[in-house]
Amino acid sequence: MRVLLVKPHPPLPLSKFLMDFFLHLEPLELEIVAGGIPAEDEVAIIDLSFEQDPFEGLRRKLVAMQPDIVGFTGFSSQAAVVRELAVLTKATLPAAVTVVGGIHATVVPADYAIPEMDIIVRGEGGTAFRxxxxxxxxxxxxxxxxxxxxxxxxxxxxxxxADPPPYPKIEEIPLPRRDLVDRSRYFVVWTASDEKRVPTIFPRTATIRTSYGCPFKCSFCVVHHVMRGQYLQRTPEDVVDEIAQLQEDHIYFVDDENFINNERMTRIAELLLARGIRKKFISWARSDTIVRHPELFALWKKAGLSMVYVGLEAMTGERLEKLNKRTTEATNRRAVEILRELGITLHASFMLDPDFDEDDFAALKKEVKKLGGAEITFTVFSPSPGTELWEQHKHNFIKDPYVYYDCMHTILPTRLPIRRFYQHFSDLYGIVFRANPLRRNKVKFPLRELVTVISRGFKYVFALRALYKEYEPEKP
Ligand code: B12
Ligand code: SF4
Incomplete structure (x- = not known):
């Protein structure tokens, strides 16, 4: 049996830009799916984001490999592209079985009900593919x-x-087949370092998943719906064994929230230290977890935790409540202080509400300036397919709510004129690029790479400023 697994390209230029220049992560979901395919079978992964012409790239691969089964993954923003890729697959190899899985297939399976799609997988894919x-x-x-x-x-x-099916037992999920991708192509712009000089800002980076799900229910997030509230955790020993086998020194945890269980995370850090595994890590963590367990983050700093992504989302109680984040402004501020005291680089993310007025933007700019020396990103609040909010807002969308679900394009109407909204959005990025840790900290990065990152940053600021042009002109 021959199986080809396909990672679709991002359809929107802005997502492609981010991927080419700031972070490009390996297709871990497909590596895990491949892990479920018996060893005697032939399996390959193609990542179409590297192809000049993704459709032609896939066609060539299909002809060369003649797979019996072709599997696609995809975020909601990629669903339309995946359907087109399935049409191309059937036109090229009519006998091949087409299968789709991933987050969109899990939350909106009916969206893939086209004659060219044979099988739609909801939920975990390694066990399903087995x-x-x-x-x-x-x-x-x-x-x-x-x-x-x-x-x-x-x-x-x-x-x-029906609701998504329950996940299998965590020990049944296969380990990823990392050998199936060219590992030299995946990187993250790494702005933190304890050394005085580092060889590159774009280190090769591996990803690992240590848990599935999250006990929280933020209103913009689909995870609790997909996992039906389950929080599945791999054992510390299993996680550390996998980390020990990774050839990369830089590791990105792609859990929904892996710092939830203090005991488990303490044990993982202890094992890393005891086994002398020296790697650098990036992880997401909630601000309240950091505030409740600063000692855990101090231990992780010793174990190599370099950067922490924190979804601060907002700095007012009212907005945090609206997002059902279950954190407070004070908790957010304290978490920022703790990370700073520990010397862990903060990567904060804020959520812009389409409902923002001039005062809201002014207040956020003030907060962002205060955070100077942190990485900061902004997304636009967009109801996630599969959530109640999506149902509530579905009559208000001003852009295709799947294709434009990249959290950069607003899919809801803005209170300010759309051009003004994107001016502010781009100004916010302008502020953060000026105060980025790459410019602030004392680490020596290769000068040419530094210039590249800064110039790309400013290109990004301009691209955001022009985003309003993708919307219908406003009525005078
Ligand atoms: C890491 C991550 C990223 C990385 C990129 C990862 C990558 N390699 O492409 C970065 C940080 C760049 C990113 C960016 C974005 N992300 Co993101 N991201 C994640 C996160 C936390 C983990 C994804 C991951 O690597 N999972 C690890 C793999 C192993 O798990 P998995 O994807 O669930 O795959 C399993 C099953 O789905 C299934 N499966 C998957 N594919 C297939 C295929 C087949 C054939 C089969 C049978 C089964 C199958 O089996 C897999 C193995 O168990 C998820 C959260 C989540 N729960 O998915 C959000 C998530 C996928 N992201 C999301 C979003 C919205 C975005 C952004 C659009 C906006 C943003 N928040 O910044 C951007 C844009 C990305 C783009 N390119 O367009 C949403 C997507 C919602 C949706 N309906 O599409 C999620 C679910 C977060 C959320 N809380 O809502 N993201
Ligand atoms: S804490 Fe993170 S993963 Fe959990 S519901 Fe909120 S946004 Fe989703």
Missing amino acids: EISRRFKGGLPLHAGPAILSPRDPEFAALAK
């Missing part, structure tokens, strides 16, 4: 149960409307 392989080889119908659906099955409509 089952698909078994059925394919045994000549059995491929669809099975609530997780492996066929759009041709009479039960499809009912199954697609």
Whole structure:
């Protein structure tokens, strides 16, 4: 059996820009799916974001490899592209079985019900693909149960409307087949270092997932819906064994929230230290976790934690409440202080509300200036497909809510004229690029790379400023 797994390219130029210049992570979801395919079978991964012409790149690969099964992954913003790629696959190899999985297939499976898609997987894919392989080889119908659906099955409509199926036991999820990608191509702009001089700002970076789900229910986030509130955790020993095998020195934790369980995270750090594993890590963490357990972050600093992404989202109680973030302004401020005291670089993210007026932007700019010396990003509050908020807002969307679900394009109407909204958005990035840790800290980075990052940063600021042009002109 031959299987080709396809990571689609980002359809919007702004996402492609970010990926080419600031961070490009390996297709871990497809590596895990590949881990479920028996060793005797041939499997390959193609990452279309590296192809000059992604459609032609896929066509060539299909012709050369002649796969029996072609599997696609995709965020909601990539759903339309994935459908086109499935059409191309069937036109090139009519006998190939097409399968789609990933977040969009899990939350809106009906969106993939086209004649060119044979199987839609909801939820975990490594275990699902194991089952698909078994059925394919045994000549059995491929669809099975609530997780492996066929759009041709009479039960499809009912199954697609049901809640996502439960995740399997965590120990059943296969380990990723990292050997299937060119590892030299994946990187993150790494602005933090305890050394005086570092060889590159763009180190090769591996990703790892140590847990699935999150016990919180932020209103903009789909994770609690997908995981039905479950929080599945790998054992510390298992996590550390995987980290020890990684060839990269820089590691990005792609958990939804991996610092939730203090005991587990303490044990992981202790094991890393005891086994002498010296790596640098980036992770997401909630501000309240940092405030509750500063000692945990102090320990992790020793174990190599270099940067922490914190979804601060807002600095007013009212907005935090609206997002159901269950944190406060004071907690956010304290978390920032703790990270600073520990010498861990903060990467804060804020959520702009389409409802922002001039005062809201002015207040946020003030806060952002105070954070100087941190990495900061901004996203636009956009209801996530699969959530109640999406249902509530679905009649108000001003842009296709899937294609433009990149959290940079607003899909909801803005209170300010749209041009003004994006002026402010771009100004915010202007402020943070000027105060970026790369410019502030004492580390010596290669000068040419530093110039590249700064010039790309300013290109990004200008691209954001011009984003309003992608919207209908406003009525006078
Ligand atoms: C790391 C991450 C990123 C990375 C990129 C990761 C990558 N390699 O592309 C970065 C930081 C760049 C990023 C950016 C964005 N992200 Co993001 N990201 C994540 C995060 C935290 C983990 C994703 C990951 O690597 N998971 C690890 C793998 C192993 O798990 P998995 O994706 O769930 O895959 C499993 C199953 O889905 C299934 N499966 C997946 N594919 C396939 C394929 C087949 C054939 C099969 C059978 C099964 C299958 O099996 C997999 C293995 O178990 C998720 C949260 C989440 N729960 O998914 C958000 C998430 C995917 N991101 C999200 C969003 C919105 C974005 C942004 C658009 C905005 C933003 N928040 O910044 C941007 C834009 C990205 C773009 N290119 O367009 C949303 C997507 C919602 C949606 N409906 O599309 C999520 C779910 C976060 C959320 N809380 O809502 N993201
Ligand atoms: S804490 Fe993070 S993962 Fe959990 S619900 Fe909120 S945004 Fe989603």
